[in-house]
Amino acid sequence: MNTDFLKSFVAVVEHGSMAEAARRLNLTPAAVGQQVRALERDMGTPLVKRLGRTVTPTESGDRIVERARELLGQVADLRSVANDATLSGDLRLGAGPNALLGMVPDILAGLVKRYPGVSVYVQPGYSMDMHPAVQRGELDAAIVLQSPVALPKALGWQLLREEPLVVLAPAKWAGADPHELLSTQPLIRYDRTQWGGRQAEQYLRKAGIKPRERFELNALGAIAVMVDRGLGVSLVPDWIRPWPEGLRLARIPLSLPFEPRRIGLIWSRASLRLRLVEAVREEAMALFPVPGGRARRGGR
Incomplete structure (x- = not known):
């Protein structure tokens, strides 16, 4: 199976459009369409359906999209391990306003000291906007407030700080x-x-x-x-x-017991930069150790 076909399929599902997926992948819409159709032939079943200009996954496509993301992440990680003994590459990291000032500079200082070849694009914003941005693959990871609802299984969570x-x-x-x-x-x-x-x-x-x-x-x-x-x-x-x-x-x-505000790192398990995300997580955990702050497999 050609992983480029999987990449096109995932991009189409995430962006709901052949044209937008093509723009993100730097391909033509015709090329994206051909790759998705080739994957459908390999799978032996339709994976997407068109409703006007919108493209959505079929029931079969919906069943495999998360596994496809995970597989793409694993393939990218294998290539990185095989071809580069020193961690390098580009990372897209989101951060809320307070984390941007109080946490991110120290995390990045330690990161680039250990891995000089790493380049990080930092996007400021609010937590409620960054959770979906990470899930859509627009960001590889983000330092955000803990979501009041359970995280999707596609996202990882590492507690870093509690603020009463x-x-x-x-x-x-x-x-x-x-x-x-x-x-x-x-x-x-x-x-x-x-x-x-x-x-x-x-x-x-x-x-x-x-x-x-x-x-x-x-x-x-x-x-x-x-x-x-x-x-x-x-x-x-x-x-x-x-x-x-x-x-x-x-x-x-305060006089009454109450849950603190929790800040942590979220990341997409399907990110093509999981090794870089893991390096950020390790650096953040070293700087901001929280009792019981182990990585969780999604959820709160």
Whole structure:
């Protein structure tokens, strides 16, 4: 079986279009179509079906697409091992705003020191967008918040960091009761459209607190500055440094037990760069060891 046929088939399924798959593979649509048809002849069954301009997998195609991704990843890894004793190549890595500042630079510093031939394209963004980007193969891996829903089996997960929620308040209130502050002081709310903001909202509901809302935004550094300026208090994860300099803030633990925000590495098991992803994972685990933070085979 020609692995190029498998590659075309997977690209067509992932992008839902012969034309888009051809663009991604640097082929003509006719060539992609011929390779998919050749694979269908090898398999003895139709693997895709056309609905207007959209291409979707048949039942048979849907059954083999994950195995095809895994096989392509294994073949690429074998070629890399056979032809290059030193790890090298290009990696597409996503990272959320806080991980981009507090984790990625140290991970990459260690990575390129060990493997000078590695080149990394870093794409910033939000976790809820990066999970599907990794699954679609647009990114090889990403450092993101743990998804509130179970991951597909096609994705791997490695826990790297846990961040408990804290009440962020001006330093003068360091010894204050966190629930009293949340109930009486104006709240600078962490954006509820984001996973971290939803977690803060869940805690407020659990504690029966109805805050006086003043602002809502999705920028933890800006929230810290606003708290320092006396505009209110906030309920946020105790995120990794660096923070804005010169702030006088108190980080007050919560009264009720609550799940921390979890940050980790996700990757596609079908990535053609699994050796590079594994190198990133090893470097990240060395820098950010978490008790019980073993790699999981998908899920939470």
